[in-house]
Amino acid sequence: MAVLKKKHFADYPADRSLGMLAAIASATLSGAIGCAVSVEVHVSNGLPGFTIVGLPDAAVREARDRVRAAVLSSGLPWPMSRVTVNLAPSGVRKAGAGLDLPIAVGLLVATGHLPPDCTEGLAFCGELGLNGSLRHVPGMLALADAVSSPGLVVPLVDVHEAALVRGAGVHGVATLSDLVLVLRRQSPWPPAPEVDTDVSAPPGPDLSEIRGQMVGRRALEVAAAGRHHLLLVGPPGSGKTMLAERLPSLLPPLSKEEALTVSRVHSSAGGALPTGGLLDRPPFRAPHHQATIVSLVGGGNLSFRPGEVSLASHGILFLDELGEFSIAALEALRQPLEEGLIRINRAGGSVTFPADFLLVAAMNPCPCGEGVFEGACKCSVVIRARYRRRISAPFLDRFDLVVPICRPSADDLLSEVPGEPSANVAARVAAARQRAAARGNEQPTLTAEANDCLRQKLREGALSARGFSKVKRVAQTVADLEGEDVLTYNHVSEALRLRAGRSAVIA
Numbered sequence: 001m002a003v004l005k006k007k008h009f010a011d012y013p014a015d016r017s018l019g020m021l022a023a024i025a026s027a028t029l030s031g032a033i034g035c036a037v038s039v040e041v042h043v044s045n046g047l048p049g050f051t052i053v054g055l056p057d058a059a060v061r062e063a064r065d066r067v068r069a070a071v072l073s074s075g076l077p078w079p080m081s082r083v084t085v086n087l088a089p090s091g092v093r094k095a096g097a098g099l100d101l102p103i104a105v106g107l108l109v110a111t112g113h114l115p116p117d118c119t120e121g122l123a124f125c126g127e128l129g130l131n132g133s134l135r136h137v138p139g140m141l142a143l144a145d146a147v148s149s150p151g152l153v154v155p156l157v158d159v160h161e162a163a164l165v166r167g168a169g170v171h172g173v174a175t176l177s178d179l180v181l182v183l184r185r186q187s188p189w190p191p192a193p194e195v196d197t198d199v200s201a202p203p204g205p206d207l208s209e210i211r212g213q214m215v216g217r218r219a220l221e222v223a224a225a226g227r228h229h230l231l232l233v234g235p236p237g238s239g240k241t242m243l244a245e246r247l248p249s250l251l252p253p254l255s256k257e258e259a260l261t262v263s264r265v266h267s268s269a270g271g272a273l274p275t276g277g278l279l280d281r282p283p284f285r286a287p288h289h290q291a292t293i294v295s296l297v298g299g300g301n302l303s304f305r306p307g308e309v310s311l312a313s314h315g316i317l318f319l320d321e322l323g324e325f326s327i328a329a330l331e332a333l334r335q336p337l338e339e340g341l342i343r344i345n346r347a348g349g350s351v352t353f354p355a356d357f358l359l360v361a362a363m364n365p366c367p368c369g370e371g372v373f374e375g376a377c378k379c380s381v382v383i384r385a386r387y388r389r390r391i392s393a394p395f396l397d398r399f400d401l402v403v404p405i406c407r408p409s410a411d412d413l414l415s416e417v418p419g420e421p422s423a424n425v426a427a428r429v430a431a432a433r434q435r436a437a438a439r440g441n442e443q444p445t446l447t448a449e450a451n452d453c454l455r456q457k458l459r460e461g462a463l464s465a466r467g468f469s470k471v472k473r474v475a476q477t478v479a480d481l482e483g484e485d486v487l488t489y490n491h492v493s494e495a496l497r498l499r500a501g502r503s504a505v506i507a
Protein backbone atom coordinates (compact mmCIF):
# COMPACT_ATOMS: atom_id res chain seq x y z
CA MET A 1 0.00 0.00 0.00
CA ALA A 2 1.29 3.47 -0.86
CA VAL A 3 2.11 5.55 2.21
CA LEU A 4 0.97 9.07 1.69
CA LYS A 5 3.22 11.95 2.48
CA LYS A 6 1.78 13.81 5.44
CA LYS A 7 0.41 17.14 4.34
CA HIS A 8 -1.07 19.94 6.35
CA PHE A 9 -4.71 20.81 6.63
CA ALA A 10 -4.69 23.28 3.79
CA ASP A 11 -3.25 21.24 0.91
CA TYR A 12 -6.07 22.68 -1.16
CA PRO A 13 -6.78 25.92 0.71
CA ALA A 14 -10.08 27.73 0.65
CA ASP A 15 -12.03 30.11 2.84
CA ARG A 16 -13.06 27.92 5.76
CA SER A 17 -14.95 30.45 7.83
CA LEU A 18 -18.32 28.95 6.86
CA GLY A 19 -17.15 25.35 6.95
CA MET A 20 -16.44 23.17 3.94
CA LEU A 21 -18.95 21.05 2.09
CA ALA A 22 -18.43 18.17 -0.29
CA ALA A 23 -21.09 16.16 -2.11
CA ILE A 24 -20.16 12.69 -3.39
CA ALA A 25 -22.35 10.46 -5.57
CA SER A 26 -22.98 6.90 -4.40
CA ALA A 27 -25.79 4.35 -4.07
CA THR A 28 -27.43 2.08 -1.54
CA LEU A 29 -29.45 -1.13 -1.78
CA SER A 30 -33.20 -1.35 -1.32
CA GLY A 31 -34.00 -5.02 -1.63
CA ALA A 32 -32.18 -6.11 -4.75
CA ILE A 33 -32.53 -2.69 -6.39
CA GLY A 34 -30.03 0.15 -6.10
CA CYS A 35 -30.96 3.75 -5.20
CA ALA A 36 -28.72 6.72 -5.98
CA VAL A 37 -27.50 8.51 -2.86
CA SER A 38 -25.70 11.82 -2.47
CA VAL A 39 -23.25 11.80 0.43
CA GLU A 40 -22.83 15.34 1.74
CA VAL A 41 -19.99 15.94 4.16
CA HIS A 42 -19.80 19.21 6.07
CA VAL A 43 -16.75 20.09 8.14
CA SER A 44 -16.89 23.13 10.39
CA ASN A 45 -15.26 24.61 13.44
CA GLY A 46 -16.83 23.64 16.68
CA LEU A 47 -16.71 20.79 19.11
CA PRO A 48 -15.04 17.83 17.34
CA GLY A 49 -17.63 15.21 16.51
CA PHE A 50 -18.96 13.00 13.75
CA THR A 51 -22.67 12.68 12.99
CA ILE A 52 -24.41 10.74 10.22
CA VAL A 53 -27.99 11.71 9.38
CA GLY A 54 -30.41 10.60 6.64
CA LEU A 55 -31.86 7.22 7.72
CA PRO A 56 -28.60 5.27 8.17
CA ASP A 57 -28.87 1.64 9.31
CA ALA A 58 -26.54 0.20 11.93
CA ALA A 59 -23.80 -0.65 9.42
CA VAL A 60 -23.83 2.88 8.01
CA ARG A 61 -23.71 4.41 11.51
CA GLU A 62 -20.60 2.35 12.20
CA ALA A 63 -18.96 3.89 9.12
CA ARG A 64 -17.46 6.59 11.35
CA ASP A 65 -15.13 4.14 13.08
CA ARG A 66 -14.11 2.37 9.88
CA VAL A 67 -13.58 5.63 7.99
CA ARG A 68 -11.54 7.13 10.83
CA ALA A 69 -9.26 4.09 11.09
CA ALA A 70 -8.88 3.89 7.31
CA VAL A 71 -8.02 7.58 6.99
CA LEU A 72 -5.43 7.36 9.78
CA SER A 73 -3.97 4.11 8.38
CA SER A 74 -3.54 5.83 5.03
CA GLY A 75 -1.28 8.42 6.62
CA LEU A 76 -3.84 11.22 6.57
CA PRO A 77 -4.89 13.24 9.63
CA TRP A 78 -8.36 13.04 11.17
CA PRO A 79 -9.89 16.52 11.47
CA MET A 80 -10.34 18.03 14.92
CA SER A 81 -13.56 19.58 13.64
CA ARG A 82 -17.26 19.07 13.62
CA VAL A 83 -18.16 16.62 10.81
CA THR A 84 -21.74 16.14 9.66
CA VAL A 85 -22.57 13.54 7.01
CA ASN A 86 -25.97 13.81 5.36
CA LEU A 87 -27.24 10.98 3.18
CA ALA A 88 -29.75 12.27 0.66
CA PRO A 89 -32.55 11.62 -0.21
CA SER A 90 -33.44 11.47 3.46
CA GLY A 91 -36.53 9.30 2.89
CA VAL A 92 -34.60 6.25 1.66
CA ARG A 93 -33.14 3.88 4.22
CA LYS A 94 -29.35 3.56 3.72
CA ALA A 95 -28.04 0.08 4.28
CA GLY A 96 -24.69 -1.64 4.42
CA ALA A 97 -21.09 -0.56 4.55
CA GLY A 98 -20.79 0.51 0.90
CA LEU A 99 -21.10 4.18 1.85
CA ASP A 100 -17.76 4.10 3.76
CA LEU A 101 -15.80 5.07 0.67
CA PRO A 102 -17.92 8.07 -0.43
CA ILE A 103 -17.94 9.31 3.18
CA ALA A 104 -14.14 9.06 3.36
CA VAL A 105 -13.68 10.77 -0.01
CA GLY A 106 -16.15 13.53 0.94
CA LEU A 107 -14.32 14.07 4.20
CA LEU A 108 -10.95 14.32 2.45
CA VAL A 109 -12.37 16.85 -0.03
CA ALA A 110 -14.05 18.89 2.70
CA THR A 111 -10.89 18.97 4.80
CA GLY A 112 -8.77 20.04 1.85
CA HIS A 113 -6.78 16.83 1.41
CA LEU A 114 -8.20 16.28 -2.05
CA PRO A 115 -8.76 18.91 -4.73
CA PRO A 116 -12.38 20.11 -4.71
CA ASP A 117 -13.01 19.17 -8.36
CA CYS A 118 -11.41 15.70 -8.25
CA THR A 119 -14.70 13.82 -7.81
CA GLU A 120 -16.48 15.41 -10.74
CA GLY A 121 -18.21 12.79 -12.89
CA LEU A 122 -17.37 10.04 -10.41
CA ALA A 123 -19.44 7.97 -8.00
CA PHE A 124 -17.96 5.83 -5.21
CA CYS A 125 -19.08 2.57 -3.60
CA GLY A 126 -16.99 0.47 -1.24
CA GLU A 127 -16.52 -0.73 2.29
CA LEU A 128 -13.33 0.31 4.10
CA GLY A 129 -11.19 -1.99 6.18
CA LEU A 130 -9.44 -0.48 9.22
CA ASN A 131 -6.15 -0.66 7.30
CA GLY A 132 -7.55 1.43 4.47
CA SER A 133 -8.23 -1.47 2.11
CA LEU A 134 -11.37 -1.46 -0.03
CA ARG A 135 -13.64 -4.44 0.52
CA HIS A 136 -16.36 -6.22 -1.42
CA VAL A 137 -19.83 -4.71 -1.25
CA PRO A 138 -22.92 -6.91 -1.61
CA GLY A 139 -25.22 -5.94 -4.47
CA MET A 140 -22.61 -4.20 -6.63
CA LEU A 141 -24.58 -5.11 -9.74
CA ALA A 142 -27.60 -3.12 -8.56
CA LEU A 143 -25.51 -0.30 -7.09
CA ALA A 144 -23.59 0.17 -10.32
CA ASP A 145 -26.90 0.28 -12.16
CA ALA A 146 -28.24 3.02 -9.90
CA VAL A 147 -25.50 5.67 -10.12
CA SER A 148 -25.75 8.10 -13.02
CA SER A 149 -22.19 9.49 -13.03
CA PRO A 150 -20.13 8.43 -16.03
CA GLY A 151 -17.38 7.06 -13.77
CA LEU A 152 -17.66 4.67 -10.84
CA VAL A 153 -14.97 3.79 -8.31
CA VAL A 154 -15.34 0.40 -6.59
CA PRO A 155 -13.16 -2.10 -4.72
CA LEU A 156 -10.87 -4.06 -7.04
CA VAL A 157 -12.78 -7.30 -6.34
CA ASP A 158 -16.05 -5.76 -7.55
CA VAL A 159 -14.85 -4.33 -10.86
CA HIS A 160 -16.09 -7.15 -13.06
CA GLU A 161 -19.52 -7.16 -11.43
CA ALA A 162 -19.95 -3.39 -11.82
CA ALA A 163 -18.69 -3.61 -15.39
CA LEU A 164 -21.43 -6.13 -16.26
CA VAL A 165 -24.00 -3.34 -16.21
CA ARG A 166 -21.81 -0.31 -16.98
CA GLY A 167 -19.14 -1.46 -19.38
CA ALA A 168 -16.53 1.31 -19.45
CA GLY A 169 -15.92 3.89 -16.75
CA VAL A 170 -15.54 1.48 -13.84
CA HIS A 171 -12.35 1.91 -11.82
CA GLY A 172 -11.22 -0.63 -9.26
CA VAL A 173 -8.86 0.42 -6.49
CA ALA A 174 -7.30 -1.66 -3.75
CA THR A 175 -6.81 0.93 -1.00
CA LEU A 176 -7.88 4.39 0.05
CA SER A 177 -4.32 5.69 -0.28
CA ASP A 178 -4.10 4.39 -3.88
CA LEU A 179 -7.31 6.27 -4.59
CA VAL A 180 -6.02 9.49 -3.00
CA LEU A 181 -2.96 9.37 -5.27
CA VAL A 182 -5.19 8.98 -8.34
CA LEU A 183 -7.57 11.75 -7.28
CA ARG A 184 -4.60 14.04 -6.66
CA ARG A 185 -3.55 13.17 -10.21
CA GLN A 186 -0.27 11.78 -8.92
CA SER A 187 -0.89 8.37 -10.43
CA PRO A 188 -3.13 6.86 -13.14
CA TRP A 189 -6.10 4.57 -12.51
CA PRO A 190 -4.91 1.04 -11.81
CA PRO A 191 -5.53 -1.36 -14.72
CA ALA A 192 -8.69 -3.45 -14.49
CA PRO A 193 -8.06 -7.00 -13.30
CA GLU A 194 -8.49 -9.66 -15.94
CA VAL A 195 -11.64 -11.67 -15.66
CA ASP A 196 -12.43 -14.77 -17.61
CA THR A 197 -15.93 -13.99 -18.80
CA ASP A 198 -16.26 -17.28 -20.63
CA VAL A 199 -16.53 -19.28 -17.43
CA SER A 200 -20.12 -20.46 -17.26
CA ALA A 201 -21.63 -22.36 -14.40
CA PRO A 202 -21.05 -26.12 -14.59
CA PRO A 203 -24.10 -27.94 -15.97
CA GLY A 204 -26.27 -29.44 -13.26
CA PRO A 205 -26.92 -33.17 -12.91
CA ASP A 206 -28.45 -34.80 -15.99
CA LEU A 207 -31.60 -36.87 -16.35
CA SER A 208 -29.66 -39.60 -18.19
CA GLU A 209 -28.23 -40.68 -14.82
CA ILE A 210 -31.66 -41.83 -13.68
CA ARG A 211 -32.71 -45.36 -14.53
CA GLY A 212 -36.40 -46.16 -14.90
CA GLN A 213 -38.68 -43.77 -13.00
CA MET A 214 -40.95 -43.21 -15.99
CA VAL A 215 -43.65 -41.50 -13.92
CA GLY A 216 -41.18 -39.20 -12.16
CA ARG A 217 -39.47 -38.26 -15.43
CA ARG A 218 -42.76 -37.45 -17.07
CA ALA A 219 -43.80 -35.36 -14.05
CA LEU A 220 -40.59 -33.32 -14.35
CA GLU A 221 -41.18 -32.75 -18.05
CA VAL A 222 -44.77 -31.59 -17.52
CA ALA A 223 -43.76 -29.41 -14.55
CA ALA A 224 -41.01 -27.75 -16.60
CA ALA A 225 -43.20 -27.23 -19.67
CA GLY A 226 -46.20 -25.74 -17.86
CA ARG A 227 -44.46 -24.25 -14.80
CA HIS A 228 -46.61 -26.50 -12.61
CA HIS A 229 -45.68 -26.79 -8.94
CA LEU A 230 -44.78 -30.41 -8.24
CA LEU A 231 -45.03 -32.62 -5.16
CA LEU A 232 -43.28 -36.00 -5.22
CA VAL A 233 -44.68 -38.53 -2.76
CA GLY A 234 -42.79 -41.73 -2.09
CA PRO A 235 -40.83 -43.86 0.36
CA PRO A 236 -37.26 -43.04 1.45
CA GLY A 237 -34.73 -44.11 -1.18
CA SER A 238 -37.14 -43.84 -4.09
CA GLY A 239 -35.05 -41.09 -5.70
CA LYS A 240 -37.33 -38.08 -5.14
CA THR A 241 -34.40 -35.76 -4.46
CA MET A 242 -32.42 -37.07 -7.44
CA LEU A 243 -35.39 -36.32 -9.67
CA ALA A 244 -35.94 -32.83 -8.27
CA GLU A 245 -32.27 -31.89 -8.65
CA ARG A 246 -32.51 -32.60 -12.37
CA LEU A 247 -35.43 -30.28 -13.02
CA PRO A 248 -33.22 -27.20 -13.68
CA SER A 249 -31.60 -29.08 -16.58
CA LEU A 250 -35.00 -29.18 -18.31
CA LEU A 251 -35.68 -25.45 -18.02
CA PRO A 252 -34.70 -23.05 -20.80
CA PRO A 253 -31.68 -20.82 -20.08
CA LEU A 254 -32.58 -17.47 -18.52
CA SER A 255 -33.32 -14.51 -20.76
CA LYS A 256 -31.02 -11.48 -20.40
CA GLU A 257 -33.57 -9.76 -18.19
CA GLU A 258 -34.12 -12.82 -15.99
CA ALA A 259 -30.35 -13.30 -15.73
CA LEU A 260 -30.02 -9.70 -14.53
CA THR A 261 -32.76 -10.18 -11.93
CA VAL A 262 -31.29 -13.45 -10.68
CA SER A 263 -27.75 -12.05 -10.59
CA ARG A 264 -28.91 -8.92 -8.77
CA VAL A 265 -30.63 -10.96 -6.07
CA HIS A 266 -27.66 -13.30 -5.60
CA SER A 267 -25.27 -10.36 -5.57
CA SER A 268 -27.34 -8.51 -2.95
CA ALA A 269 -27.28 -11.64 -0.80
CA GLY A 270 -23.64 -10.90 -0.15
CA GLY A 271 -21.55 -13.16 -2.30
CA ALA A 272 -19.69 -11.94 -5.36
CA LEU A 273 -21.06 -13.49 -8.53
CA PRO A 274 -19.32 -16.85 -8.99
CA THR A 275 -18.49 -16.41 -12.66
CA GLY A 276 -17.22 -13.62 -14.82
CA GLY A 277 -20.70 -13.03 -16.20
CA LEU A 278 -24.34 -12.96 -15.19
CA LEU A 279 -25.93 -16.06 -13.68
CA ASP A 280 -27.68 -17.48 -16.72
CA ARG A 281 -28.97 -20.86 -15.51
CA PRO A 282 -32.15 -21.29 -13.45
CA PRO A 283 -31.07 -21.47 -9.80
CA PHE A 284 -31.86 -24.50 -7.62
CA ARG A 285 -32.32 -23.81 -3.93
CA ALA A 286 -33.00 -26.52 -1.37
CA PRO A 287 -33.41 -25.03 2.12
CA HIS A 288 -33.36 -27.49 5.04
CA HIS A 289 -36.65 -28.07 6.85
CA GLN A 290 -35.15 -26.51 9.98
CA ALA A 291 -34.23 -23.32 8.13
CA THR A 292 -35.45 -20.19 9.91
CA ILE A 293 -38.28 -18.15 8.46
CA VAL A 294 -35.83 -15.27 7.90
CA SER A 295 -33.51 -17.46 5.85
CA LEU A 296 -36.51 -18.71 3.87
CA VAL A 297 -38.21 -15.43 3.05
CA GLY A 298 -35.49 -12.87 3.79
CA GLY A 299 -35.06 -9.97 6.16
CA GLY A 300 -33.06 -9.90 9.36
CA ASN A 301 -32.57 -7.32 12.05
CA LEU A 302 -29.47 -5.58 10.78
CA SER A 303 -29.91 -5.70 7.05
CA PHE A 304 -32.53 -6.75 4.54
CA ARG A 305 -31.19 -9.82 2.85
CA PRO A 306 -32.99 -11.90 0.27
CA GLY A 307 -34.19 -15.31 1.46
CA GLU A 308 -34.29 -18.67 -0.29
CA VAL A 309 -37.59 -17.80 -2.00
CA SER A 310 -35.83 -14.90 -3.75
CA LEU A 311 -32.60 -16.76 -4.44
CA ALA A 312 -34.80 -19.38 -6.18
CA SER A 313 -36.45 -16.76 -8.41
CA HIS A 314 -36.66 -17.90 -12.06
CA GLY A 315 -35.56 -21.32 -10.87
CA ILE A 316 -36.56 -24.05 -8.45
CA LEU A 317 -37.34 -23.92 -4.75
CA PHE A 318 -37.05 -27.52 -3.55
CA LEU A 319 -38.50 -28.41 -0.17
CA ASP A 320 -37.36 -31.91 0.76
CA GLU A 321 -39.19 -33.59 3.66
CA LEU A 322 -42.10 -31.21 3.21
CA GLY A 323 -43.91 -32.75 6.18
CA GLU A 324 -41.08 -31.62 8.49
CA PHE A 325 -41.37 -27.91 7.64
CA SER A 326 -43.15 -25.86 10.29
CA ILE A 327 -46.63 -24.60 9.56
CA ALA A 328 -45.29 -21.04 9.95
CA ALA A 329 -42.63 -21.69 7.31
CA LEU A 330 -45.17 -22.99 4.80
CA GLU A 331 -47.50 -20.12 5.63
CA ALA A 332 -44.66 -17.69 4.84
CA LEU A 333 -44.54 -19.09 1.30
CA ARG A 334 -48.08 -17.91 0.61
CA GLN A 335 -47.29 -14.39 -0.59
CA PRO A 336 -44.45 -15.46 -2.90
CA LEU A 337 -46.59 -18.25 -4.37
CA GLU A 338 -49.48 -15.88 -4.99
CA GLU A 339 -47.65 -12.73 -6.09
CA GLY A 340 -44.22 -13.86 -7.26
CA LEU A 341 -42.55 -11.45 -4.84
CA ILE A 342 -41.92 -10.99 -1.16
CA ARG A 343 -42.40 -7.80 0.83
CA ILE A 344 -40.39 -7.57 4.03
CA ASN A 345 -41.60 -5.07 6.60
CA ARG A 346 -39.45 -4.04 9.53
CA ALA A 347 -39.23 -0.99 11.75
CA GLY A 348 -36.57 0.44 9.41
CA GLY A 349 -38.84 0.39 6.35
CA SER A 350 -39.97 -2.17 3.83
CA VAL A 351 -38.31 -3.72 0.82
CA THR A 352 -39.50 -5.96 -1.98
CA PHE A 353 -37.57 -8.84 -3.50
CA PRO A 354 -38.58 -10.98 -6.48
CA ALA A 355 -39.73 -14.46 -5.43
CA ASP A 356 -41.03 -16.07 -8.59
CA PHE A 357 -40.04 -19.73 -8.41
CA LEU A 358 -41.24 -23.16 -9.40
CA LEU A 359 -42.03 -25.03 -6.19
CA VAL A 360 -40.97 -28.66 -6.02
CA ALA A 361 -41.44 -30.62 -2.82
CA ALA A 362 -40.91 -34.18 -1.72
CA MET A 363 -42.40 -36.06 1.18
CA ASN A 364 -42.94 -39.49 2.62
CA PRO A 365 -46.61 -40.43 2.56
CA CYS A 366 -46.47 -41.35 6.28
CA PRO A 367 -43.84 -41.71 9.02
CA CYS A 368 -42.87 -45.27 7.97
CA GLY A 369 -42.66 -44.07 4.39
CA GLU A 370 -44.50 -46.96 2.78
CA GLY A 371 -48.00 -45.48 2.86
CA VAL A 372 -48.07 -44.81 -0.85
CA PHE A 373 -48.68 -48.52 -1.44
CA GLU A 374 -51.81 -50.33 -0.41
CA GLY A 375 -51.22 -52.54 2.64
CA ALA A 376 -47.48 -51.82 3.02
CA CYS A 377 -47.83 -49.07 5.66
CA LYS A 378 -46.98 -50.01 9.25
CA CYS A 379 -48.21 -46.78 10.83
CA SER A 380 -51.23 -46.68 13.13
CA VAL A 381 -54.30 -44.86 11.92
CA VAL A 382 -53.73 -42.10 14.52
CA ILE A 383 -50.09 -41.53 13.58
CA ARG A 384 -50.95 -41.52 9.92
CA ALA A 385 -53.75 -39.01 10.40
CA ARG A 386 -51.54 -36.74 12.52
CA TYR A 387 -48.80 -36.82 9.87
CA ARG A 388 -51.25 -35.92 7.14
CA ARG A 389 -52.59 -32.94 9.03
CA ARG A 390 -49.17 -31.27 8.73
CA ILE A 391 -49.87 -30.36 5.14
CA SER A 392 -53.06 -28.36 4.94
CA ALA A 393 -55.47 -28.88 2.06
CA PRO A 394 -55.01 -25.27 0.84
CA PHE A 395 -51.24 -25.78 0.76
CA LEU A 396 -51.61 -29.09 -1.07
CA ASP A 397 -53.78 -27.22 -3.57
CA ARG A 398 -50.72 -25.20 -4.62
CA PHE A 399 -49.41 -28.28 -6.38
CA ASP A 400 -50.84 -28.99 -9.83
CA LEU A 401 -48.88 -32.23 -9.85
CA VAL A 402 -48.84 -34.65 -6.91
CA VAL A 403 -47.01 -37.69 -8.13
CA PRO A 404 -46.48 -41.03 -6.41
CA ILE A 405 -42.90 -42.23 -6.77
CA CYS A 406 -41.92 -45.88 -6.27
CA ARG A 407 -38.49 -47.30 -5.54
CA PRO A 408 -36.79 -48.23 -8.82
CA SER A 409 -36.91 -51.93 -9.62
CA ALA A 410 -33.78 -54.09 -9.51
CA ASP A 411 -33.96 -54.39 -13.31
CA ASP A 412 -33.96 -50.61 -13.67
CA LEU A 413 -31.05 -50.18 -11.26
CA LEU A 414 -28.95 -52.81 -12.99
CA SER A 415 -29.82 -51.62 -16.50
CA GLU A 416 -26.87 -50.53 -18.63
CA VAL A 417 -29.08 -48.37 -20.82
CA PRO A 418 -28.84 -44.72 -19.81
CA GLY A 419 -32.05 -42.74 -19.43
CA GLU A 420 -33.04 -40.10 -21.97
CA PRO A 421 -30.66 -37.13 -21.54
CA SER A 422 -31.90 -33.78 -20.24
CA ALA A 423 -31.15 -32.01 -23.52
CA ASN A 424 -33.78 -34.05 -25.40
CA VAL A 425 -36.44 -33.40 -22.80
CA ALA A 426 -35.48 -29.72 -22.58
CA ALA A 427 -36.04 -29.39 -26.34
CA ARG A 428 -39.61 -30.73 -25.97
CA VAL A 429 -40.15 -28.40 -23.00
CA ALA A 430 -39.00 -25.39 -25.01
CA ALA A 431 -41.29 -26.31 -27.92
CA ALA A 432 -44.27 -26.76 -25.59
CA ARG A 433 -43.61 -23.39 -23.96
CA GLN A 434 -43.46 -21.71 -27.36
CA ARG A 435 -46.75 -23.29 -28.26
CA ALA A 436 -48.34 -22.11 -25.01
CA ALA A 437 -46.99 -18.59 -25.49
CA ALA A 438 -48.35 -18.40 -29.04
CA ARG A 439 -51.77 -19.56 -27.85
CA GLY A 440 -52.09 -16.90 -25.17
CA ASN A 441 -55.16 -17.06 -22.94
CA GLU A 442 -57.38 -18.93 -25.34
CA GLN A 443 -59.61 -21.49 -23.60
CA PRO A 444 -58.81 -25.10 -24.52
CA THR A 445 -61.21 -27.18 -26.56
CA LEU A 446 -61.99 -30.64 -25.17
CA THR A 447 -63.21 -33.68 -27.06
CA ALA A 448 -66.57 -35.11 -25.93
CA GLU A 449 -64.75 -38.06 -24.35
CA ALA A 450 -62.41 -35.79 -22.40
CA ASN A 451 -65.40 -33.75 -21.23
CA ASP A 452 -67.28 -36.85 -20.10
CA CYS A 453 -64.27 -38.06 -18.13
CA LEU A 454 -63.98 -34.77 -16.24
CA ARG A 455 -67.74 -34.50 -15.67
CA GLN A 456 -67.73 -38.02 -14.22
CA LYS A 457 -64.92 -37.11 -11.78
CA LEU A 458 -66.75 -33.97 -10.69
CA ARG A 459 -69.96 -35.93 -10.10
CA GLU A 460 -68.14 -38.57 -8.07
CA GLY A 461 -66.67 -35.81 -5.92
CA ALA A 462 -63.17 -36.95 -6.89
CA LEU A 463 -62.51 -33.47 -8.25
CA SER A 464 -63.27 -30.09 -6.68
CA ALA A 465 -64.00 -27.02 -8.78
CA ARG A 466 -60.42 -25.87 -8.17
CA GLY A 467 -59.06 -29.32 -8.99
CA PHE A 468 -61.11 -29.31 -12.18
CA SER A 469 -59.42 -26.20 -13.55
CA LYS A 470 -56.01 -27.49 -12.48
CA VAL A 471 -56.53 -30.78 -14.31
CA LYS A 472 -57.52 -28.83 -17.42
CA ARG A 473 -54.37 -26.70 -17.18
CA VAL A 474 -52.13 -29.75 -16.80
CA ALA A 475 -53.95 -31.53 -19.65
CA GLN A 476 -53.26 -28.45 -21.77
CA THR A 477 -49.54 -28.73 -20.99
CA VAL A 478 -49.58 -32.43 -21.90
CA ALA A 479 -51.24 -31.53 -25.21
CA ASP A 480 -48.65 -28.77 -25.79
CA LEU A 481 -45.87 -31.31 -25.25
CA GLU A 482 -47.46 -33.48 -27.89
CA GLY A 483 -48.07 -30.56 -30.25
CA GLU A 484 -51.85 -31.00 -30.24
CA ASP A 485 -54.55 -28.34 -30.05
CA VAL A 486 -57.58 -30.24 -28.76
CA LEU A 487 -57.55 -31.87 -25.31
CA THR A 488 -58.32 -35.55 -25.68
CA TYR A 489 -59.28 -38.25 -23.19
CA ASN A 490 -55.61 -39.31 -23.04
CA HIS A 491 -54.43 -35.81 -22.11
CA VAL A 492 -57.04 -35.52 -19.38
CA SER A 493 -56.42 -38.95 -17.95
CA GLU A 494 -52.67 -38.34 -17.84
CA ALA A 495 -53.34 -35.07 -16.00
CA LEU A 496 -55.48 -37.02 -13.52
CA ARG A 497 -52.72 -39.63 -13.03
CA LEU A 498 -50.25 -36.81 -12.34
CA ARG A 499 -52.24 -35.80 -9.27
CA ALA A 500 -52.99 -39.32 -8.07
CA GLY A 501 -50.54 -38.92 -5.18
CA ARG A 502 -53.03 -36.63 -3.45
CA SER A 503 -54.97 -39.59 -2.09
CA ALA A 504 -51.81 -40.74 -0.30
CA VAL A 505 -51.22 -37.47 1.55
CA ILE A 506 -54.60 -35.87 2.14
CA ALA A 507 -56.34 -36.60 5.45
Ligand SMILES: [Zn+2]
Binding pocket: 366, 367, 368, 369, 370, 371, 377, 378, 379
Ligand atom coordinates in the same frame (compact mmCIF):
# COMPACT_ATOMS: atom_id res chain seq x y z
ZN1 LIG B 1 -46.71 -45.72 7.16
